[in-house]
Amino acid sequence: MKNVLLLIVLFLLAGFVEAEELVSPNGMQKLQFEVVDGKPVYQLYYKGKAVIAASSLGLDLKDEADLLNGFEIEKTEQSTFDESWKPVWGEVSEIRNHYNELAVTLRQTETDRLMVVRFRLFDDGLGFRYEFPEQPNLIYFVIKEEKTQFAMTGNHTAWWIPGDYDTQEYSYTKSKLSEIRGLMQQAVTPNASQTPSSPTGVQTALMLKTDDGIYINLHEAALINYACMHLDLDDQNMIFTTHLTPDSRGDKGYMQAPCTSPWRTIIVSDKAGDILLSHITLNLNEPCKIEDTSWIKPMKYIGVWWEMITGKSSWAYADLPSVQLGVTDYSKVSPNGKHAANTAHVKEYIDFAALHGFDGVLVEGWNEGWEDWFGKSKDYVFDFVTPYPDFDLEEIRDYANAKGVQMIMHHETSGSVRNYERHMDQAYQFMVDHGYPAVKSGYVGDIIPRGETHYSQYIVNHYQYAIEKAADYKVMVNAHEAVRPTGICRTWPNLIGNESARGTEYEAFGGNTPDHTTILPFTRQIGGPMDYTPGIFEQDVSKYNPDNNSWVNSTIARQLALYVTMYSPLQMAADLPETYNKYLDAFQFIKDVPVDWDDSKVLEAEPGDFITYARKEKGTDNWFVGRTNDEEARTSSISLDFLPEGAEYVATIYADRKDAHYRNNPKAYQINRYVVTSKTRLDLFCAPGGGYAISLIKADAATDLKGIRKR
Incomplete structure (x- = not known):
């Protein structure tokens, strides 16, 4: 009998001998990490209850041994960090960044490769990421798939949209986890560009609620040089596993050590409002890299936009089946009579903005090429500097300046990121020369280079390139159809807005559900502000x-x-001036509300x-x-x-x-x-x-x- 008990004790010790614990500053959250049979495993507890059950960590690599098992702990380091920082703009004037940290260095014994898993435990949740130090046995490597798990402790209620490599513009579905597979087909509604990921794949930020009233939010922070993460559900065991967006070859990421993954985030509370007030996503990003931020200023604007979205007016100047920039002579074609971005009409918007104290006016459809921009897989689609004949740039610029109104530029790329990068310096310099402080960029349609999708590593890097290049020219960016935000606006606060979700334009495409805006702050806005218009x-x-x-x-x-x-530091009054003139008493709130x-x-x-x-x-x-x-x-x-x-x-x-x-x-x-x-x-x-x-x-x-x- 003594020998049997000894064997049981030895067996238990073998499974947990390398356990490490980390407690949040307020003691409410607890992380447990261990290596079990060579596999790194973590668990998360809130007020003594498990919210993430035993979940494995690691990556599957292409054409070489994976980083999933065969590990032993080489060393662990714990530390505490506590600071307060002031955002350039935001929901609060000061943010506290307070966490306890556990860095676990793992050595894979057979390959002699090192991988660090760094955990940061805040009072409101957990962030963790993979780090790959400089080392001789792991330099260049290709990710086949990241295998991070989030094991649920029950069949929770979820507010979710389908996993998709190209769009987040879906309505949210509320269901039990076990119902996701059965509801997926009806949840995938048509979009200009879409590539559903899997039968049980969902996107983050994912909002969950347990039967006993615990709220859980799963997302990522600091998505830099890495593919966007989706979550695939094993609906038999209620385990989510990361699913990275592939590139045109099916690969998930090209890495060179030293490097890191984005942070994986888990926000936890028994109060729904605490999820909305969490700053974990921002705190896991690097501090601001722009030395002089005085030119970054929140704005309230109106625009020549809703009338085109509804079909009242047109982006295109003429009715032509095909155009080629530099070849098509617009001075010799007849206008369609519906083109909204004309000088006289834009002046009306400028007058309205000046009368009611708005900072800016956005104009879409001002530049040549809109006649055949969509759905043609067209590489050289816009040059972002050549106006239509009825849009006088200098006259509008001078008129707006005289009225104290700033013009907001519009760059629709039609998904051709190669073409945008081809013209980017010229386009941003054009903005500087004409006094445009902000640009609304768009990525409607399938991506060029062909075969890439909106959320692969290659295209994520393009979005980041556009933000950083814009900062060189002191230009603020409001990116539509780009990858969802992950708190990068802390590091690059000239990223003043994003869409990356189903916004107001869908009200003219059949309507959003009444509960839509009661869900978006818990999901899409966990990563940053939304230009919901x-x-x-x-x-x-x-x-x-x-x-x-x-x-x-x-x-x-x-x-x-x-x-x-x-919340957004860039807010639009999206309806038409003539409509606002009918309800000026209600419109007063839009005039008064800050940004x-x-x-x-x-x-x-x-x-x-x-x-x-x-x-x-x-x-x-x-x-x-x-x-x-x-x-x-x-x-x-x-x-x-x-x-x-x-x-x-x-x-x-x-x-x-x-x-x-x-x-x-x-x-x-x-x-x-x-x-x-x-x-x-x-x-x-x-x-x-x-x-x-x-x-x-x-x-x-x-x-x-x-x-x-x-x-």
Whole structure:
């Protein structure tokens, strides 16, 4: 009997003799790492409960021995880091970066190769990555697949979109993990470019909730010189495994030591709002590399855009089946009469921007080549500097300058990244010469070089090249259809906006679901701000284009709320000026709401149901509140206890009326003003597809409070 017990003890010790533990600064999170039978394995606990069960680590390499097993621990190092840093722009004015770190150096005994797994455990979750030191036996290598696991502890609820190498522009599906495979076919809806990854593949940031109310978010940070990560689910064992985007040859990454992978992130809390307030993604990126950031300034803008999206107007100047830059003579062709980017019309937008205090005007379709830009796999598609005959660059530039308005450039690449790089220096210099501070870039359609996809290592490197090159010219970048953000805006804050998700334009392509904007902050925005282009006041798209029967699934009150809940330092008032002129009382909130913040708080949150944010305007004592609601009518109950004690504020509340509904009465809103304090509580009705927006302006001695009721 003693011998049997001894064997059992020896067996257990053999499995756990190399275990290492790391605890978060507040003691709530715990990491356990061990090498079991030569395989590196980690587990994560929150408040004593496992949230990630035993999960293996490593990479499968091409044409050489893998980095999955045969390891022993050579050394471990633990350390603590605690600093605070100030973002150039953001949701808060200062971010604390506080973590405990465990660096495990692993040696593969048969090959004598080294691999370091570095863990950083924060109060709100875990980040870890692979590091490959300079060494004689591992220099150049090709990744066949990364095999990082995230083992779930149950059949959790997930908010997910299909894994895809080319697009994130999908509606979210809420389901149990076990239901993903069965729902995948209907979740993959048509897109201009798409390459679904696998029958159970999903994209990050992935939002999860356990049956006992623990929220888990899986994502990545600092995606540099590496392929974008998807997650494949083993739905028998509830284990996610990384699935990297392949290049045109099917390879997942070309590496040269010393090098690292991106960070894999796991944010954990029993409060949904804590997921939204986490700064793990930013903290795992390097500090700002731009020495002088004075030229990087958040902007609020309008644009010649929505009228083309709805089909009211055209990007193209003429109706031609084919054009060739430098060959087609536009002065000899007849215009189609629908081209929106003409001098007189753009001046109208500039006038509107100047009248209402907007910083900039975006104009799409100003440059030659739009007649046959899409779907032709066309390499030399745009040159980004040659205007159509009806767009006078100098006249518009001078007119905008005289009005105190800045023009925002548009570079649609049509997926031809080779052509964009061919013209990039010239295009950015053109912007400098004409005073354009920011560019909206686009990557609609299949990628050229042919065979590459939007999220492979090669194309990820192109996006990074564009950002860094833009910084050389002091140009801010708002990238659409690019890879999803992973916090790189900390290092390169001239990346002032991204799309990389299903945005407002889909409201004109059939509509987004009412719960869409209650999910995006938990998923897409974990990596950075989104240029969602809110502010649509006319829900019936046929009013602009009788051939388009789409409907914007939102009340006007919720469109206002999105300026607070969908954070971006680059915010668009996306509807047409003539529509805003009909609702100037509601439009006032869009004029008032800032785009840069000193502080942010989540007052209420549940993914897929509702989110209520309160944000403090940078450099003032004013606060703004926004609530986005799903398809179910609800009452929002909030306290204003974030206001300074004893101070009085004038609250202007833009809310749904009781009869409001996103489908049959979206324009039913009401505006009320009250004097409020930190002791005020508000109960506000939120219609289906509705919400509310509140401006809280601090009263001073000169503020006239007569006739304003106190709450």
